[in-house]
Amino acid sequence: MFAMGEKHALVLGGSVAGLLAARVLADFFDRVVVAERDALPSTISNRRGVPQDRHVHLLWSRGSSILEDLFPGFTDELIRAxxxxxxxxxxxxxxxxxxxxxxxxxxxxxxxxxxPSRPLLEGCVRQRVRRINNIELRDAHDIVELVTDRDHISGAVLRRRDREAVVDGADEIVEADLVVDAMGRAGRTPALLDSLGYGRPVEDSLDxxxxxxxxxxxxxxxxxxxxxxxxxxxxxxxxxxxxxxxxxxxxxxxxxxxxxxxxxxxxxxxxxxxxxxxxxxxxxxxxxxxxxxxxxxxxxPATRWRRYDKMKRWPTGLLAIGDAICSLNPIYAQGMTVAAMEAELLQQCLRQGSGALPPCSGHGICGYAASGSVAGVRFLS
Ligand SMILES: Cc1cc2nc3c(=O)[nH]c(=O)nc-3n(C[C@H](O)[C@H](O)[C@H](O)COP(=O)(O)OP(=O)(O)OC[C@H]3O[C@@H](n4cnc5c(N)ncnc54)[C@H](O)[C@@H]3O)c2cc1C
CATH class of the missing domain: 3.30.9.40 (D-Amino Acid Oxidase; Chain A, domain 2)
Structure with missing residues (x-):
């Protein structure tokens, strides 16, 4: 339940893009919930929802410097680790x-x-996020549906998972003023939007x-x-x-x-x-x-860019970030840096307040809608 006048954000997916989005949102919302399907490890280890963490991962210096801005001392922390x-x-x-x-x-x-290895990098980001008082990491929860209130995404349905088995009747609606899709390439947001009558985005892909x-x-x-x-x-x-x-x-x-x-x-x-x-x-x-x-x-098989910018209708209160929008060819090692740049852009938008036009940069934003006092922004990678 919301306390009167509080603003809540819900981030769907607790990998790099979701954690960075949560870090940014925590400065502008009273409460931020990050819902993640995996039971998140308390130690540095691989996890199922991020199968790419068993392969080389490089964070370019641009991504590093954004992480340093969001989490002062982060680079030294990685070196100490x-x-x-x-x-x-x-x-x-x-x-x-x-x-x-x-x-x-x-x-x-x-x-x-x-x-750092990918598990160390994500683990250190997660530890930093865990220390932020108004962020709750709700792991072992599957996002099964988006909730709408007319043309506004007002939350999501979360289903608890218990030791990989779905617990019957354990659905919960988490309401939020802003919902951020950070479910990565495999996230089902296009299908969820379709089921709500918005249709699916066209996809640009490169074989x-x-x-x-x-x-x-x-x-x-x-x-x-x-x-x-x-x-x-x-x-x-x-x-x-x-x-x-x-x-x-x-x-x-x-x-x-x-x-x-x-x-x-x-x-x-x-x-x-x-x-x-x-x-x-x-x-x-x-x-x-x-x-x-x-x-x-x-x-x-292919790189994929979900062209949310080309959709005829888009609900307020929803934005996407990271691989949920665009998954790039990993040989160029850009995904995490792009997610960090998008988080930085989200921060810039929220700093400008609702209704202000965001700076339109090259990796940029293609749409912006005010929803109450909350910005609903769409990003392109
Ligand atoms: C093989 C490979 C190598 C790569 N190498 C690099 C590299 O060197 N450098 C680099 O910068 N990038 C690299 N990338 C890309 C990088 O891994 C991603 O860009 C980065 O993880 C950010 O992705 P994300 O957080 O948007 O999504 P993901 O990392 O895919 O995370 C999505 C999260 O959402 C959760 N989730 C999904 N569906 C649901 C649901 N229904 N309910 C609840 N939770 C859900 C998943 O469990 C997961 O935690 C590589 C990618 C691959 C595939």
Whole structure:
């Protein structure tokens, strides 16, 4: 129940985009509920709703600096948790983009990043969000429906999940002035909007037929001078690899194939696969590595942009963020940074107050509607 005059927000999905949205909303709403299907771990670990967390993840410096603004001291926290820091010294990375290797000497002042594993990054964001008094993380809840009040989304129906089994009769309506869809690429918002009579967005998609195959490994200290190795595809070779140093002297090793080329799943086969294009010292270091966890594969048939901006009707009180709008080709490592930029844009909009036109930037907003004193904004990635 609402206390009189209180403003509530509901975020659907508790991954990176949802957590960042919640952090921003907490400054403008009395109460923010984040509903997430997974039982969220209290330790740093993989989880089912984010299968991509078993593959290389890089947060570009733009994303890092937004996280630092939202959570002061965040970068140091990651470093204290063991995430290696790339300080711009080009001898510490091997980057080969489109067949053009970056020179291994010199230094970039404005190209720096930290290298947490994806579970560590999300876990640290989640810990920060948990410390914000007016945010409630309601995990182990499935979002099954949106609730409408005429042309306004006024909440969602949450269904409790108990040890992966759905508990009968455990539905609850959570009301909110603003509902944010952060359910990612697999989120069912287009179907939910359709069932409410709004229709579905058209989708722009780019056929990539991408597959990742990954293993977490430990490489003997000193066996590799680089902290990150990224080799992208070239015309005629739609394959690549990435190897990132992460916390606790662990590394994530991923091989990829585009255009339907399927990379192998076993470590020795993956090493044979990269021998054709990776520098010998990288292959040699990986040959000395020890597998420290399960291998994982991920397929993405196409990138997808839900064109909510082109819908004829759109309810007030609803916005979408992150992969729920646009899921990009992971080889460019943009998804989390785009989600962070969208969270920053949401902050700018809310700072301007209801009715004010948001700044329309390149990664920008395509629609804006006032709903009471709450902004209903739609973002495009
Ligand atoms: C293989 C791969 C590699 C990637 N590598 C990078 C990288 O290097 N750098 C980078 O920046 N980005 C990368 N990305 C993209 C990045 O993972 C996402 O952009 C990022 O996680 C933000 O996504 P999101 O929060 O919008 O959605 P997601 O991370 O997909 O999270 C959606 C959340 O919603 C929950 N959910 C879904 N449906 C429901 C429901 N009905 N009820 C309740 N909860 C629900 C899920 O459990 C999940 O927690 C990669 C993606 C893939 C697939």
């Amino acid at each position: 063991g995430a290696p820091r790339f300080d711009g010294d080009l001898s510490k990375v091997y980057l080969n983009n489109g067949g053009h290797p970056l020179p291994a000497s010199g230094c970039f002042d404005d190209f720096q990043f930290v290298l 990539v037929r991408l597959m990742y195959s990954s293993f977490p490994v430990r490489i003997p200290p000193g066996a590799l001078r680089e902290l990150a190795v990224v080799i992208g595809p070239v015309p005629g070779r739609p394959t690549g690899m990435a190897l990132f140093a992460n916390e606790d002297n662990t590394w994530m090793f991923t091989v990829s194939g585009l255009a339907g080329v399927e990379p192998p799943k076993g470590l020795s086969e993956m090493l044979a696969f990269i021998e054709k294009f990776a520098p010998m010292h990288v292959v040699a270091a990986l040959r000395r590595s020890e597998v420290i966890g399960e291998g994982a594969q991920h397929r993405m």
